[in-house]
Amino acid sequence: MIGEFDLIKKYFSGHDKGKNVELGIGDDCALMSFGRDESLAITTDTQNEGIHFFKGTDPYLLGYKSLLVNLSDLAAMGAQPRAFTLSLTLPDSNEEFLTKYARGLFELAKGEHVALIGGNTTKGPLSFTISAYGILRWGALERSNAKVGDGIYVTGTLGLPGLYVEAGYGRIPLDKSVLSSLCYKSMHIECRCAFARDLAERELSSCAIDISDGLVGDLMHILKLSGVGADLQLDKLPLPQELYDYVADPVERYKLAAWGGGDYELLFTVPSDLEEDAQEYFEECGDQVTRIGTITDSGQLRVMFNDKIFAPAMKSFEHF
């Protein structure tokens, strides 16, 4: 069966050239420009019950996360979020559900000053599709801009959503109360828009992606589009305390962080001559940022663990 990315390439790419289209398919957002000194960043993402979240998940968290994943794509371009549309597919019009969903949605929307400007409402299996729009008055953080010698950085910690999914399917046995705390933390994710916008505006980076399918798979998108390789130091990945508490095997911890996915953290590169300035910005802004590797001219990704090559046969998430 054809994979997710081959499917997009074979059937839907190649039709993205047109008036005002600055950047088409292939990055976290498309870009359009209308003559002024700014671009419009556009993205869309769906969350389906049974695929992106477990049946019975707190609707408040669904509201928050359905917008967060879209704002995360705007962050991955360095865009300032402005507005979104909401397409809701609901099995019924349960008002308790809707009250909680709206509370989570608008908590994030208000915090990020984004307006809900339209949408669509239909009956069917529970699913949320949001399209989000942001502006760029500075250079975009494009997947194709990594250069040999750049440092590779990531915000926050990695692996907690991966742990939650494993535990949710019962593959890692955890108490109900632990599971519900993991659920909250893996869905109520910090928005990286302000951090990314400042990074782009200060010209400290021109290359980023958000981690949705797993660090390794998403880094591969950067490497392919930039025509470069990388050394990734697995042992440097920032892990949340929960991975130490609930995963005994250290290698398993790093596997969840590198291949687990659903982190919605920002993965970006910084040219070597800007790394000192970038470090100052990281300290000033207060967001946790970790250097996890280097862009190389090897043409491939080398995953290292304590300076040795680490090569388990693992694949990042794809829908098909």
Ligand code: ADP
């Ligand atoms: P992200 O994880 O950042 O949301 P995806 O991996 O979902 O990005 O998609 C990769 C690229 O393919 C994006 O540029 C996206 O807009 C594009 N894309 C995905 N599905 C389709 C589709 N059905 N038609 C056209 N473009 C698509």
Ligand code: MG
């Ligand atoms: Mg993305």
